[in-house]
Amino acid sequence: MRQFFLSVALAAVISAPVAAPGLAQDFSPVVYVNNAVVTEYEIQQRMRFMQVLNAPEQGRDAAEKALIEDRLRNEAARQIGVEVSDVGLEQGLSEFAGRAGLSTGEFIQVLERSGVERQAYRDFVKAGVAWREVVRQRIAPSVAVSDAELDQALKRIVETPLVTQVLISELIIPAPPGQEQAVMAQAEALTQSVRSEAAFADAARRLSATPSAARGGRLEWMAVDNMPPSLRPIILGLQPGQMTPPLSVSGAVVLFFLRDTRGELRPGAREQQLDYLQVTYASTAEAQGVAAQARSCEELYxxxxxxxxxxxxxxxxxxxxxxxxxxxxxxxxxxNEATVIDRGGAADLVMLCDRTPVLLAGLDSGPVATATTTDGETVAAADSNALPERESVREQIFNRKITQAADAYLAELRADAVIRRN
Incomplete structure (x- = not known):
């Protein structure tokens, strides 16, 4: 999703006229973070940078918060001896620019057209590279993903319907040349104030420049496959009742509100593979006595x-x-729950050991569908119903836990920091 924001925003910037020269630079300190400072000029630069990225959070408060956190990241890196080399920085610059399909030089040109100096970009990336190393050294060694977590995540994936249709509302605000920033600010204000479908519909009636405005921006059910590919992850990343951040397109700023979804389970998702233990005893009383004591299949053995x-x-x-x-x-x-079946003269104690969707039973051993390209090359064929590989899901869980731990550590650093404003 972040890559989509970046691509859409950069497309608008590349086609826009060159920005006029900025006002006089103001390097006066605004915020002190322990022994570091954040200047007014840095805040203005970060605000412009966030606009170019079409970041979900924008404005002065968001820019100031981001710079304060960058100072804390840099300080945490220094405390454990992390230094970002020139090579490491260049790799980071190239990696970030590559998310928009640009080289470092091309990306910097786009930034400069919007009044963002290359040093602001370098400072942003350098703090990120340093923090990544802090996370690798300090946090990653303590994070692990158990097989039980992985199995549970895979079961949730199987049991979650695939969204095939969405019910959305649209709000499209015209942004004539020279008014882009004002319209973006207006759209950002809506994301803060709109908390319901009714509020979104009211805003659409007042502001939207499309035929759907009379209906409060409401559109009919739409097949996900019919949506623009770049928009699908944005909409599918929402829950009903949520709206997108403002999206910059040529000549307008767009907001979408997700009202509802329809979906269906993957083929075969309801079929289960059962693993159970059956023990035959001489009497029902004996079987019931064991059932009352055994707490797992291992204990029943x-x-x-x-x-x-x-x-x-x-x-x-x-x-x-x-x-x-x-x-x-x-x-x-x-x-690990048991039942007793009376056989008339004997009794079977039956305990369920595991219940697994059949789709997961052969997840790592099933054949891979292939297709042949026009030049004769055999490649894996895309399958919208396919489940992710176990190691792919494990990596997702690991990354999520790493992110949560890193966010918690950053919050701890901020709570312990001495932060004051001029």
Whole structure:
């Protein structure tokens, strides 16, 4: 999503006229962060930089907050001996510019057209590179992803319907040449004040320059596949009742409000593979006594120790392959929960060990669909219903936990810092 914001914003900047020379530079300190300072000039530069990026949060307060956090990041790096080399900085500059499909030089030219000096860009990237190394050294070693976390995440993915249709409202505000910043500020104000569909509809009636304005910006159900590819991740990243940040397009600023979604489960998502333990005892009373004590399949194995092999069976199979009498009982059990089936003279203790969507059972071992290109090259074929690989999901969880830990550490640094304003 961030890459989409960057691409859209840069497209607008590249096609815009060259900005007029800025006002006199003001290097007076505005904020003191421990032993560092943030100047008025830096705040103005960061505000322009955030506008070019079409950042979700913009304005003076957001720029000041970002610069304060950069000072804290740099200080944390110095405290553990992290120094950003020239090579490391150049790699960081190139990596960030590459998100918009530009070289470092091309990206700097775009920034300069909007009045952002290259030093502001270098300072921004340098703080990010330094912080990444702080996170790598200080936080990453303590973060791990267990197999249980991974399995749970994969189950949630299988059980979550794929969104196939969306119900959105639009608000498109014209931005004539020279009025782009004022219109963007107006749109940003809406993102702060609009908290409901009714409020969005009222704003659309007043401000939107499209035929849908009379309907409060409301559009009919729209297939996700029919949406512009660059817009899909923006809309799919919302929950019903949320709106996008302002999106800059040629001659306008656009806002979308997600009212509802429709979806469907992946093919086969309802099919389950069951793993259960069946132990046959001489009487119902004996089976019930063991069921009351065993808390897991592993414990049940201990209780069954010494019984003949034919009386202890571990079974794994699809729902359709399990005897109906047992399948009905398993349907109401949670993992490591047991039930007793009276066989008239004997009794079966049945405990559910695991319940896994069939889609996950062969996730890492199934065949990969392929396609042949026009030049004869064989490549993996795209499948919108395909599940992500386990290691890909593990990496996502790891990155999320790293981000949460890093944010918590930064908040701790800010709470401990001496911050005062001129």
């Amino acid at each position: 201990v209780f069954a120790n010494g019984l003949p092999d034919q009386q202890v069976q571990r079974v794994t199979g699809g729902q359709g392959s399990i005897p109906s009498g047992i399948a009905v009982r398993l349907a109401s059990l949670d993992e």
